[in-house]
Amino acid sequence: MTVRIRFFARFRELLGAESMAGFKDGTNIADLVRSVTEKNREGYNAIFDESGNFREFVILMQNGKRVDVSDAGRTGISDGDEIAVFPPVAGG
């Protein structure tokens, strides 16, 4: 089973635009994003804090629907899902 993970803005600079990832039954969104980013220390640190939790401003979408980062650890994924990981920007 595979899902497509898409990164936006600064995350894209660090991790590339998108990647396909295989996963096992029972994997949740947090595990998935961790496994895709853990080999890229800078990219991982941009998304996760020191405790390994999503940074609170990160925006996650599953098939176009918002998933709160605090729910990502208990939100399952299905074959063919598209997960988007987006960092809002603040400048003006």
Next chain:
Amino acid sequence: MISRRELERYQRQILLFLEEGQERLKQSEIFIAGAGGLGCPVAIYLAVAGIGKITIVDRDIVEQSNLNRQILHYDRDIGREKSSSIAEKLTEINPDTEVNAITAAIGEKNVSKLVGNADGIVDALDNFPARYILNRAALEKKIPLFHGAIQGFFGQATTIIPDKTPCLACIFPKAPPEEVSPVVGTTPGVIGAIQATEVIKYLVKDGDLLANRLFIWDGKASRAEEMAVERNPACPVCSTSKNTTMHKRVR
């Protein structure tokens, strides 16, 4: 009434939204929060479009390091209040537009008075704490909020219609970290032009707004994308009072 001179000045856009649309622009007041990277292009395009009144608020003075992107402030303006600098240029660009430029920091206490009875609020700010204050004022007064933000080559924009779309806190419940962000001047040019387009469409009642959609610009890849965004039923800013009331009624 649109004068003969105005008919000529705005001829090419009256082809798009008729004299009726132009009259709407003329009768409108837009509040622009921020006279920086985003505020400058937003103000230019709203002034040339013939918006009747622009109120623009900024707390800062023009610095040398602003000039790569804040295109209404010139070299000679360094050290001058941004509000005064921008008012002068806007009046030169279009003397028909009344410009009310104010030097102030937008806060809880003054936001309501500053926004007044504007027909639209443009978020051209550079930090989320002030944006959340503006968001609450827009919701309370039921005035549309045209959000934009930028960093580096990246930008985002959305249009918030109170009671109809997610509010800023539904979309961004937690502020991204504040940092001295790198930025190239064209990024606020892109996003500011989109915000101004949204304002014009809203006022002349034409086209589809960026409502319930977050526009995302990646200038590095030259790609524009969008995300669907939804109201958060548990949003502490736009939903609490309603939920509490309903809850009480059900009981």
